[in-house]
Amino acid sequence: MDIEELIDNFAFFENWEEKYQYVIDLGRKLEPLDDKYKTDEWKVKGCQSQVWLVPDFREAHIHFYGDSDAILVKGIIAIVLTIYNDKTADEIKNVDVLGIFAKLGLEENLTPSRRNGMMSMVEKIRLYAENAE
Amino acid sequence: MYDVYQIKKDFPILQRPLNGKPVVFLDTAASAQKPRQVLEKMRQIYETEYANAHRGSYTFSEQITSEFEAARRTVQLFINARESREIIFTRNATEAINLVAATWGRVNLHSGDEVLISQAEHHANLVPWQNICKMTGAKLVVFPIADDGSFLKEEYDKYLNNRTKLVSVTAMSNVLGTIFPIKEMAKAAHSVGAKILVDASQYAAHSPINVQDWDCDFLAFSGHKTYGPTGIGVLYGKAEILSLMPPYQFGGDMIEKVTYEKTTFADIPARFEAGTAASVQAIGMAEGLKYMLSIGMDNIASHEQKLTTCATARLLEVPNLKIVGTATEKGGVISFDIKGIHPQDIAFVLNKENVAVRTGHHCAEPLVNRMGYTSLARASFGLYSTKEDIDSLVAALLKAEKFFRED
Numbered sequence: 405m406d407i408e409e410l411i412d413n414f415a416f417f418e419n420w421e422e423k424y425q426y427v428i429d430l431g432r433k434l435e436p437l438d439d440k441y442k443t444d445e446w447k448v449k450g451c452q453s454q455v456w457l458v459p460d461f462r463e464a465h466i467h468f469y470g471d472s473d474a475i476l477v478k479g480i481i482a483i484v485l486t487i488y489n490d491k492t493a494d495e496i497k498n499v500d501v502l503g504i505f506a507k508l509g510l511e512e513n514l515t516p517s518r519r520n521g522m523m524s525m526v527e528k529i530r531l532y533a534e535n536a537e
Numbered sequence: 538m539y540d541v542y543q544i545k546k547d548f549p550i551l552q553r554p555l556n557g558k559p560v561v562f563l564d565t566a567a568s569a570q571k572p573r574q575v576l577e578k579m580r581q582i583y584e585t586e587y588a589n590a591h592r593g594s595y596t597f598s599e600q601i602t603s604e605f606e607a608a609r610r611t612v613q614l615f616i617n618a619r620e621s622r623e624i625i626f627t628r629n630a631t632e633a634i635n636l637v638a639a640t641w642g643r644v645n646l647h648s649g650d651e652v653l654i655s656q657a658e659h660h661a662n663l664v665p666w667q668n669i670c671k672m673t674g675a676k677l678v679v680f681p682i683a684d685d686g687s688f689l690k691e692e693y694d695k696y697l698n699n700r701t702k703l704v705s706v707t708a709m710s711n712v713l714g715t716i717f718p719i720k721e722m723a724k725a726a727h728s729v730g731a732k733i734l735v736d737a738s739q740y741a742a743h744s745p746i747n748v749q750d751w752d753c754d755f756l757a758f759s760g761h762k763t764y765g766p767t768g769i770g771v772l773y774g775k776a777e778i779l780s781l782m783p784p785y786q787f788g789g790d791m792i793e794k795v796t797y798e799k800t801t802f803a804d805i806p807a808r809f810e811a812g813t814a815a816s817v818q819a820i821g822m823a824e825g826l827k828y829m830l831s832i833g834m835d836n837i838a839s840h841e842q843k844l845t846t847c848a849t850a851r852l853l854e855v856p857n858l859k860i861v862g863t864a865t866e867k868g869g870v871i872s873f874d875i876k877g878i879h880p881q882d883i884a885f886v887l888n889k890e891n892v893a894v895r896t897g898h899h900c901a902e903p904l905v906n907r908m909g910y911t912s913l914a915r916a917s918f919g920l921y922s923t924k925e926d927i928d929s930l931v932a933a934l935l936k937a938e939k940f941f942r943e944d
Contacts, residue, residue: 420889421940428941452897453881454911473911474879475941 407487407504414508423509424476431479437471448528451521453477459532465490466536468529480513480522488529496533501526539840544832545921547572561892561929566711566870566917569742569764571825578824579766582817590816591790591807605816608823609806612771615826616737616746616756623779625772625806626819630738631661633757633772634705636809637734638665640782641755642703648674650702653731655693655717656682656907657710660900662736666705675702686713686862686908694725701731708740712899712915713862713908714845714870716740719751727752732778738762742919743841743868745834754778760818764920765825769818772809779805786811829920837920841869844918848927855934861908869918872899875934878941880914886937892930 417423441458448455453474460467467490470481487504488496505511513522545551548570551562562570582604588597590605606621613621627633642665646652652666656679670677680696683689697704704726709716719735726733734755737746741758748756755778760769774782784791784802788811793801802808829837848871852858857876875883880896887894895915898905905913916930 424885425940432943452912453879474881476882476885477879 405486410483410486411504411507414510417509424479427479427483427510428475429479430482431472431475431477434471434478434482434485435469437469441469442471448521448525450524451477453521455481455521455525457481457525457528459529461536462490464492466493466496466532468532470525477521480510481525483508483510484522484525484529493533493536496530539832539836541840541921541923545923547574547828548921549573549576551921555891558891561890561926561933563916563918563922563926563930564893564895565742565919565922566739566762566915567895568761568767569825569919570921571766572764572828574828575765575821575824579817579821582820587817590814601816601820604820605814608819611823611826612773615830616741616748616773617750618748618773620776622804622806623773623776625774625779625809626814627757627770627772628768628815629761629770630736630757630759631665631770633755633770634661634734634736635665636772636785637755637757637774638669639785640809641732641778642666642669642673643785644783646670646673646675646702649700650675651678651698651700652676653678653680653696653701653704653726655680655688655706657686657713657715657717657904658705658707658901659711659736659738660902661738662705662707662734663903676700682713682715683864684908685864686710686715686867687864688715688717688866690718690721693722697725697729697731699729701726701729703732703734705734705736707736707738708746709737709743709868709870710862710901710904711739711870712872712901712904712913713864714867714872715862715864716744716866716868718866719753723752723754739868739870742829742837744838748773760822760825763822763825764828765822766818769815769822771822774805776805779809782809784808784811788812790814832920838868840920841918841922844922844924844927845869845871847924848916848918848930851927851931852934854931856938858934858938861910861913869922870915871917872913872915874910874913875938877943878938880912882941883914883934883937886940887930887933890929890933890936892933894930 446456446458448457453472455472458469472478505514550570586597586600590602609621609624612624666677680692723733732754735753737758742763756773761767791808791811793803859874861872884896
């Protein structure tokens with residue numbers, strides 16, 4: 405699924421319950437992260453739940469694996485990875501993630517006060533991209 | 538007759554709907570809401586008699602100084618201290634504990650000495666001791682509590698010995714709600730020659746404190762948890778101990794005489810209150826304490842006890858919910874876990890339903906880990922909490938449980 409498809413799907417929801425049930429479904433379907441990576445080394449700091457992010461540099465593109473012990477965060481990770489996965493460092497730098505989350509109607513997840521650490525994760529993705537150049 | 542609905546009307550923030558629905562505030566243990574009496578008092582000070590306390594020789598300054606010192610006497614009365622100079626105003630309870638560590642600890646702790654704390658301490662009553670022990674070569678010792686969160690007298694006695702120089706314990710756990718038998722613990726600490734510091738941050742909002750009866754050497758609590766403003770807290774210390782402690786922050790108002798070569802320091806409490814005091818906050822804090830006293834601390838304790846008993850029973854309606862901390866001696870704090878659902882996920886749905894609870898490690902990470910978790914959800918009660926708040930909590934939890942159930 406690409407991000408345009410996701411934006412289309414999110415447009416159909418009429419209340420937060422439907423919207424977040426879908427986020428949960430996306431979380432449940434997230435590509436699994438091998439348990440051996442669920443260590444402090446791969447942990448994203450600044451999250452209330454445990455969040456792990458592991459980059460896989462595939463020639464010009466970067467593929468990310470992620471996971472969390474909180475299901476809503478896991479769903480948001482699935483969306484973030486749909487946005488960023490298998491892009492070049494340059495493409496990653498140019499993504500307007502806030503704009504996309506606003507289109508999805510999920511911008512409340514990227515505010516500092518939500519403290520679910522999604523911004524920390526996005527920053528980490530950007531950092532991996534910068535260092536890959 | 539405790540008329541909670543009448544009391545609740547004193548709290549403007551609890552009258553305002555949020556997104557068209559009433560707010561169910563169950564995070565009083567983190568910080569209490571403020572009654573209009575506190576808000577009006579602070580506004581009155583700023584509007585009619587504000588100046589720097591202890592400074593000028595004009596009417597405003599004299600008025601605020603007199604109100605500030607009256608606030609000190611209100612705190613004295615609230616905890617039944619012998620003298621008002623035993624009350625030192627700090628930024629919060631954390632600063633009060635740090636003050637003891639940085640002054641009493643620096644002078645009195647040496648290599649081979651022990652500081653004894655419980656497994657149930659907030660970071661504020663753990664990290665300062667870790668730090669001062671590292672600096673002085675003293676050892677930080679932690680005595681265990683029971684799996685249900687209860688105080689274990691035999692464990693406490695076992696860890697107390699003639700190397701123990703200080704016992705620093707919470708009077709009520711902010712995670713488990715456990716109430717510790719401070720009077721008995723102080724007696725045992727004194728019998729081995731140790732001093733005892735009580736972290737009363739949670740306890741102070743829930744039950745009456747009597748430092749003379751407890752015979753504790755130090756006691757710390759904050760204004761914002763006792764229905765007053767943020768930015769103000771209290772350290773109580775016995776006058777004979779405080780008088781021998783060196784200052785640790787230097788500047789205005791804490792001196793007796795200053796020359797370019799040498800300074801002699803003021804007596805307590807001024808010696809530990811360097812710089813401009815948070816006078817309006819102190820006056821606001823005293824107003825919060827007076828508000829509680831007008832309702833009656835025993836009445837507040839009994840109201841919250843009833844709510845805790847009620848909530849403990851009602852929460853059993855939620856499938857897979859486990860209450861963490863079930864000591865018999867317990868105040869109005871209920872931490873819980875729903876098997877298979879992360880507390881942050883629970884809190885998300887609760888927030889959508891306007892139910893405010895705390896999640897995470899509650900600034901007591903080792904304790905939450907000791908109980909077998911990395912994160913917990915917590916509902917806590919205040920003097921304005923109602924049975925209807927518990928109904929809303931249970932309804933929201935049932936919704937959350939269903940929302941995340943995998944089937």
